[in-house]
Amino acid sequence: MNISVIEKLQEKFGDHFHTEPTFREQYCQAPTGITLSPPDGVVIVRNEQDIVDIVTFCSVEGLPMIPSGARTSIEGQINAPQGGICIDCSEMNAITDISIEDMTATIQPGVTREQLNEALRGTGLFFSVDPGANASIGGMAATRASGTNSVRYGTMATNVRAARLVMVDGSIANIGSRAVKSAMGLDLLSLAVGSEGTLGIFSELTVKLHPLPEVILSGVCAFDSVENAVRAVTDTLKSALPIARIELLNVSAVRACNAYSKLGLSEKPHLFVELHVNSLSMPGNIALFEEHVHRYGGEVQLSSHPEEREALWVARHDAWWAFHAFYEGCQGIPTDICVPLSCLSACISATETDIANTGLKAPLIGHVGDGNFHLLLMLREGEEETPVIQGFLSRLAERALSYGGTISGEHGVGQGKIKWMPVQHGAALHLMKAIKSALDPHNIMNPAKMY
């Protein structure tokens, strides 16, 4: 960035524009194996007009622009390999409307999911999507985030009802509507959700809220094999039980979580579950769920005590730290494949065999109701991706595709999964590129991501 550009930005954005190296360095992140590249500058936007101004400026100057929220993405989505301006939306964190009747909230993109749920206290409603981190909702929409309770309440793909999207020329597109559904033209909203800032930048979102359940039951189920655990999951889903979370931990993951969170679980594959019921339907639902678990030799204990539930999900969310603590001196590479439920057990089994054969350390946790599971491949600190690891990652990706699945269930493409895009999409990738070129002809909206 030359001096005149910097001066113009200083004039326009004053002390909301930053070029200090220590400041800029906070705005880059990338998975292991990808170079950290800070942006040339950071603009902290405070309102929609600020976004329009910086987008227009970047367009005129031909500068890359990279939107950022809570900076919790994990595939390098906000890394700046071509430099440019990071547009930090985290201070656009106003909740502008909560409609109880419509069960929606309209928010600025920097509002985090915890902040929104805090604001919803007492309304009987909650925002459901929970990727673990306290991500910004704008960022969650941009990466099509999901998480533990998507099995019941859907991903960001189904929880954004409308948005305002700042396009590369600074114009604003109103996409979606406050109505529940529409058949009035192309679904631009679904196109924007998951586009990782490559087509436009959200300046406002209207998200769906869900009724808080009267009773929340949670518990753990131990099984003798992953296969039996997955069978119980399948039967549970087929019987339309109101299961809100159903998470698998394999034996390695259980060991690490036992050590870190003092869970005292038997060293077997486990499901962590949550059911959302009402007091009248509770006994019937418990009986039916227990039946599914017992059918496959599992044991289950459900509880409606908030403290027990809290401890369980804190442990689940802490799994990442538990794995790092267990494999001391290591850092983890997360994987994220998602396959049809009918293939999940075979896919996990083949993957566990592969882990054993290659001698890798890679505990497994999964949103198994969605067929999505993560490994954390533990590397010694400073260790590069070895050919063994690269081979394993390639086989994992190819396995996902061979089962009709996808290489990313929820982490997105960013920089980390670019090389898999042609493999997964074939001819469909040309369509994505054609759309990208049509909406951002000079490729300055989060360039070098996704494609």
Add this chain to the structure above:
Amino acid sequence: MNISVIEKLQEKFGDHFHTEPTFREQYCQAPTGITLSPPDGVVIVRNEQDIVDIVTFCSVEGLPMIPSGARTSIEGQINAPQGGICIDCSEMNAITDISIEDMTATIQPGVTREQLNEALRGTGLFFSVDPGANASIGGMAATRASGTNSVRYGTMATNVRAARLVMVDGSIANIGSRAVKSAMGLDLLSLAVGSEGTLGIFSELTVKLHPLPEVILSGVCAFDSVENAVRAVTDTLKSALPIARIELLNVSAVRACNAYSKLGLSEKPHLFVELHVNSLSMPGNIALFEEHVHRYGGEVQLSSHPEEREALWVARHDAWWAFHAFYEGCQGIPTDICVPLSCLSACISATETDIANTGLKAPLIGHVGDGNFHLLLMLREGEEETPVIQGFLSRLAERALSYGGTISGEHGVGQGKIKWMPVQHGAALHLMKAIKSALDPHNIMNPAKMY
């Protein structure tokens, strides 16, 4: 179409290519007020290669191509105002896979929803989207159809998991995947669903299935006002009751349905409802639903008898015929606005006042759980749209937008709603057009529709 083109098509498709006027005339349909325009020829495709062949041929010759299924769309989606070839997919009606574990079916585009549900007997699963007509599922995907039970099971926007889409150059894009979710690039599937054949032609679809409920309760609820009926709907949705259908009929609609289907209902606004429960949760759910209805002075009787349920929903599906019978010698113009639930009662009330003021005859039925309602504006046979009717339709559309809603909830744009696209979408329409141009640069895929 010149002679040489016709000869080439005859050579390529033999007796699956038709130019007889009486045959072609079956392939045009448009709402009142739009000229019926048959295509120049019809090709009946039998497999994906046929679609590829005719699409490639049309591309080379620069001929418009219009896909068709069961021909039940109602906004002129398969009318051929620029001539060209209608691609009839109705004979591509094979069900290629049913996966119980994944709860999906993979089908050719001409499979109808009744055919699929027939094939699913005994599996414990069903295909949920029900627009009334026995539409083809390819057509339902193309128009983003929904219907009575979308309030619980979603619209076509959320019930297609993957598809094969033949693009204008004859290439095939595999979009979506068999996995429940993906964060691997742009959501081309959602873009294709609802694109009305303007971006590509479905040659295969994988759709979601849902577990059949153990018990289906159905019944009617009478209220003193539409406002109270809508309040009961809102409370029902907020309490997360497993309501699968919740349909409003205003007084005019009740009168017509009473006369046609011998329902014997009191002449008040009614909700027709259906709850999907299990035997253990049934008593609790009935009690809670009754509480919501009684709170607003309504009366309700629920039954689990299949015959009573059947009679009720046949009457609901027959409403179109009931209205035509009641207003003898008239033909109806259907409307389709959808507004946020919080505005529904005000919107219906303003619309009923407008109907009364203009002296129009227009019974109202609605998928009120979605905020979507239809009027059937009754015109004397042969009568053109008068300025009074045009004025009413304009006010209705503007009312939908003023409440933050959409001018079409489920019928789509076709030719009938083109003029409202700029009004509803503003700058976002440019994005749609840019995408259309990028994927179909010569505008030969269902031209003169949507834009």
